Amino acid sequence: MKQTNKAAGMAAMSIVVFIYGISYIAREAVGAYLGTTAIVGLQMGIMALLFTIYNLITRKSFRVKKKDLIWILVSGIFGTTLFHGFTILGVNSIGATVSSLLYGFAAAFALIIEILLFHRKKTALGAASIVVSLIGVYILMDMNLQDLASTNFEGYILNLASIASWVIYTFLCDKVPTEYDKTIVLNYQAFVGVVTVLPFALLNPVSADALLKPEVWGNLLLLGVFNSTFAYFLNMYALKQIGVTLSNLFLNFMPVVTILAALVLYHTVPSGKQVIGGILIIASVFMLDRDQKNIETS
Numbered sequence: 418m419k420q421t422n423k424a425a426g427m428a429a430m431s432i433v434v435f436i437y438g439i440s441y442i443a444r445e446a447v448g449a450y451l452g453t454t455a456i457v458g459l460q461m462g463i464m465a466l467l468f469t470i471y472n473l474i475t476r477k478s479f480r481v482k483k484k485d486l487i488w489i490l491v492s493g494i495f496g497t498t499l500f501h502g503f504t505i506l507g508v509n510s511i512g513a514t515v516s517s518l519l520y521g522f523a524a525a526f527a528l529i530i531e532i533l534l535f536h537r538k539k540t541a542l543g544a545a546s547i548v549v550s551l552i553g554v555y556i557l558m559d560m561n562l563q564d565l566a567s568t569n570f571e572g573y574i575l576n577l578a579s580i581a582s583w584v585i586y587t588f589l590c591d592k593v594p595t596e597y598d599k600t601i602v603l604n605y606q607a608f609v610g611v612v613t614v615l616p617f618a619l620l621n622p623v624s625a626d627a628l629l630k631p632e633v634w635g636n637l638l639l640l641g642v643f644n645s646t647f648a649y650f651l652n653m654y655a656l657k658q659i660g661v662t663l664s665n666l667f668l669n670f671m672p673v674v675t676i677l678a679a680l681v682l683y684h685t686v687p688s689g690k691q692v693i694g695g696i697l698i699i700a701s702v703f704m705l706d707r708d709q710k711n712i713e714t715s
Contacts, residue, residue: 426658429651430667438674440644441504441513442682443636448509450627456640457501458618461610463641464497464649468604477598481605488592489605496586497610497645503579510572514687517675518557518695519576523668525550525701527584527661542708550701557694587661590653599653607645669702 508516679685
């Protein structure tokens, strides 16, 4: 039986939640100066560079079996290119606070995939958690049924695509054998992000003036060093220790970090519906956590 360290995994995810929560603010800030492909390209470039330097210095082996390389490369597409691209577009559309609140749906989405594809046991509490989460998303979107055109569907769809990309990424990472060093796996994933984004980034060159702004390079370093490098490493470690579902449960506390950061830095206060929707989504997480415990003890 695979030995895991649940306490260490939970501690790692706690740090990940803090970093990811702050990163939503960083994306919104740098998005005012750079395009999506430029941000993702530079972010993945920093990630690839740091992991390459580390792996070369520590003399890690880059050799990977072909059958495992496929999982790594495909996970890289979902976890770097698609996730960051959709996230930045979503944040630019509906803001960092709402995007972060909406991310709470990740746990329910992960549960749906487990039920449909991995034969997870169906329970009344699990179904109820999905329903509550969907109600929370509906309220959070502030849909006007009498005037659907007034609802920013594009922004929410982009964020939901971001959530789907991340959840798929976590499942794919869970398929990668533990025999490979985590930094090697992340190195390959970062390369995928750079290669897939580079052609689009070249079509939208970045001005030197924008990169020289402190708020631009400062937030890019936060996204590249902490969000994409340090947090990705801790997240992959946590996946192996506590599993996909519990890891995604932790991410539901990310909105608290984002809201507090937005409040302190930009005095941004979420609306009543955003708070209610967010509370319902987080409540669904506790329901799902209880359902997970019931399944484990049954």
